[in-house]
Amino acid sequence: MNQITIRIPTPLRGFTKGRDEVVVRGASAGEALTNLGEQCPGILERVLDKDGKLRPFVNVYVGSNDLKSMQGLATRLEGGAVLSIVPAVAGGAEGRT
Amino acid sequence: MLVLPTDVRRELETWIGGGYPEETCGLLVGRSDRGRTEATRAVRARNRNRERARDRYDLDPADFMAADQAARADGLEIVGVWHSHPDHPAEPSETDRAAAWEGWSYLIVEVARGRVAAVRSWRLDGPRFVEEPISTT
Numbered sequence: 001m002n003q004i005t006i007r008i009p010t011p012l013r014g015f016t017k018g019r020d021e022v023v024v025r026g027a028s029a030g031e032a033l034t035n036l037g038e039q040c041p042g043i044l045e046r047v048l049d050k051d052g053k054l055r056p057f058v059n060v061y062v063g064s065n066d067l068k069s070m071q072g073l074a075t076r077l078e079g080g081a082v083l084s085i086v087p088a089v090a091g092g093a094e095g096r097t
Numbered sequence: 098m099l100v101l102p103t104d105v106r107r108e109l110e111t112w113i114g115g116g117y118p119e120e121t122c123g124l125l126v127g128r129s130d131r132g133r134t135e136a137t138r139a140v141r142a143r144n145r146n147r148e149r150a151r152d153r154y155d156l157d158p159a160d161f162m163a164a165d166q167a168a169r170a171d172g173l174e175i176v177g178v179w180h181s182h183p184d185h186p187a188e189p190s191e192t193d194r195a196a197a198w199e200g201w202s203y204l205i206v207e208v209a210r211g212r213v214a215a216v217r218s219w220r221l222d223g224p225r226f227v228e229e230p231i232s233t234t
Contacts, residue, residue, distance in 0.1 A: 007165070009165070009175070009198075010129075010174050010175050010176065010200060010201065011198035011199055011200045011201060013200075014200070020169060020174070057196055057198075059158050061158070061162065064159065064162070066158070084162055084165075086158045086161050086162060086165075087161075087198050088155070088156075088158070088196060089122070089124070089142075089155075089156035089161060089178050089196070090146075090153070090154060090155045090156065090192070090196040091153075091154060091180060091189070091190065091192045091193035091194075091195075091196050091197070091203075092120055092146075092149070092152050092153035092154045092180065092182075092190065092192050092193065093120070093152045093182040093183070093185035093190055093192075094152055094153075094190040094191065094192050
């Protein structure tokens with residue numbers, strides 16, 4: 001199976017013993033993330049919801065392409081692919097229009 | 098505690114004043130260890146929320162990845178997020194809280210009539226934000 005590098009953002013490195021990258025095997029993005037969850041217990045719950053879909057404030061990129069613009073978690077991965085977990089960074093003042 | 102060097106703070110104030118009355122946003126890059134976060138540089142990012150750019154921001158993920166890659170190359174990491182609140186207090190809103198991640202500093206800058214009025218930093222602690230002191234070196 002393909003070897004995939006997953007880049008871990010700072011807020012999730014508590015689950016990876018501080019590592020900023022984790023190498024897993026997987027033929028698809030979903031499979032790679034599942035294997036990440038097996039290596040690093042607890043991390044998957046921060047990335048996927050209970051239905052196994054990406055959480056609202058999480059983006060996952062293959063190289064520079066957003067999974068949402070591809071086939072989502074079913075996106076096939078080549079060996080050596082780099083997956084980046086990118087926290088959505090959003091907010092702002094509110095109460096005014 | 099957030100250590101915010103004077104030159105980083107000045108750069109932020111220039112960006113934020115120039116962006117007024119819209120919100121401006123970006124990332125803080127540096128080091129974080131045992132409750133002490135040092136922002137050695139700030140990075141400006143694009144706000145994808147053009148419809149409500151005066152009171153919302155949605156940082157462009159491409160800018161996040163570029164900043165993250167540059168930080169890694171320098172042996173640094175993304176340690177926080179900064180954004181402005183035009184004519185609004187430098188306190189996190191519910192919108193800020195809902196989207197926040199633990200472990201990062203959230204620097205909020207109040208800009209009133211184009212001038213910086215307050216700079217405060219917050220960290221998520223469970224479900225709520227707690228203010229952290231800022232040390233300007």
